[in-house]
Amino acid sequence: MRRDVFQGIADPTRREILNMIAHKSLNVNSVASNFDVSRTAIYKHLKILSECGLVVIQQQGRERFCEARLDRLSEVSDWVEQYREVWTKRLDNLEDYLKELQSNKKKHGRKKTR
């Protein structure tokens, strides 16, 4: 199935898996042993992560090592960043507004607002 990075990181267990293998690749059993759900459940999560490119699984003897492809997170990063200007500008405007309220209070005394 063609999968999406956004879908990949939607599940908290999958985010934990990514964190677990971010610095060091682990085989499937090692990953699974850190959770209290079954190995098969973790295997399915790993499969989803590999389907959306966030993990690459390489066979080595009878083990499969799971390597995080964190650079794929740039897709998420890019998506979020396109909105950063919008939200920071909006926060700045709020700040300006609050400052203006303050200065008006000083000039005219307490004023009823709603």
Add this chain to the structure above:
Amino acid sequence: MRRDVFQGIADPTRREILNMIAHKSLNVNSVASNFDVSRTAIYKHLKILSECGLVVIQQQGRERFCEARLDRLSEVSDWVEQYREVWTKRLDNLEDYLKELQSNKKKHGRKKTR
């Protein structure tokens, strides 16, 4: 229900909704009219978005205006950014490695690699 920002942005329709109201709040019907699924379906997406804090819905007469709270995306941004150093460093290492291969080739001629 307590919801998660990661879950909120997991669905492509919801990301489109966010984009649609990023610059200007719209009422529920206006949002829905941009999609070919039912108003109720969009309403449910809006509810999920509001449950995870990405949208605030305010009544105004008989309409409800949906405002994007894009600053909530910082949670996603923060999560991704904690891995940026890891992945850029890894790409740098790869680059160094490729450069080294190049210089070895110059010194010793073409060499079989596998």
Add this chain to the structure above:
DNA sequence: TCTTTGTGAAACCAAAAGGTTGCATTATGA
């Protein structure tokens, strides 16, 4: 060779997700 280890995958299940139709409710405008 035989047993153990590490894994993939099938079959099954309950709950959640994403969608629909239909109805009730509240403001607005004529």
Add this chain to the structure above:
DNA sequence: TCATAATGCAACCTTTTGGTTTCACAAAGA
């Protein structure tokens, strides 16, 4: 006051998700 517009929500449906147990199979080690 009455029709209509904008909406919330219940009831229902199908597909997906996240989990389980079970079995098969290949590689390693004794």
